Amino acid sequence: MTTQKTYSIGELAREFQITTRTIRFYEDQGLLHPQRRGQTRIYLPSDRVALKLILRGKRLGLSLAESRELIQLYIPAGDNRHQLQALLDKIAEKRAMLEQQLKDIQAMQQEMDEAEQRAREAMMQLENNNV
Amino acid sequence: MTTQKTYSIGELAREFQITTRTIRFYEDQGLLHPQRRGQTRIYLPSDRVALKLILRGKRLGLSLAESRELIQLYIPAGDNRHQLQALLDKIAEKRAMLEQQLKDIQAMQQEMDEAEQRAREAMMQLENNNV
DNA sequence: CAGCATCTTTACGTTTACGTAAACTTCCCC
DNA sequence: GGGGAAGTTTACGTAAACGTAAAGATGCTG
Incomplete structure (x- = not known):
């Protein structure tokens, strides 16, 4: 069993130089889907990748809606x-x-x-x- | 004497697929500086070039403030x-x-x-x- | 156990980049 | 000379992407 690394919201915020508000906002908009331990959000590496994609999208002028589409290109897709x-x-x-x-x-x-x-x-x- | 071509606001709007409101807004923000014939705005080729720069900037995610800076790189600059x-x-x-x-x-x-x-x-x- | 850091939710505020509507001139055409 | 078509100003509205503040729970730490 390969245990995945996890991140707190603060860790991610520090790493990517954004605020925790921003990260929660992205979740609100359906771009991130962290786990929970009680109330507290727990982020998996996949969330971190998604966050990277979002920020890269931002640098290229994508809207969050567009970045959400992009992220969905990674999900196994329809059948x-x-x-x-x-x-x-x-x-x-x-x-x-x-x-x-x-x-x-x-x-x-x-x-x-x-x-x-x-x-x-x-x-x-x-x-x-x-x- | 080389007479410059001129454009109406409607012409530019049609050419670039934007609204006249948008063009006036860019003027408001100090990105365009059309001449006037009475009330009516008259655009010179230089304005058209500036407009192109703005729209290119938009495609790359620049803010209007950033595009304004870009445009200023074209003006002879300080001395x-x-x-x-x-x-x-x-x-x-x-x-x-x-x-x-x-x-x-x-x-x-x-x-x-x-x-x-x-x-x-x-x-x-x-x-x-x-x- | 007091205190500080870090987390949470809720909610109103703000900036950017226009959209939309109203009310008015100007010009051209039949 | 009565319409359009295209221009004008003024002004309120709006979507996106967070900022900011308040008020509280949680957890370690000297």
């Missing part, structure tokens, strides 16, 4: 063709979003290159004028 | 070393964010690969069982 096809559709949709984001990032990176270039040149100008 | 250094710092900061997002996207893409794999295998199983 009939229809559900599996729906799953594949969702995956394709997320993939398309990621590709768009990739393009956006590349465009922004290029713009950062140009902005830096301009700033450096302006700085060089200053140097010359002051000699 | 002294201190301001230029601040500009370079901001650029570096945005760059770091973009790199984090790149990592996040790659991680998610891999997870989409795995999820799709699982779904396809489950589908194959169904095929076999029903023969």
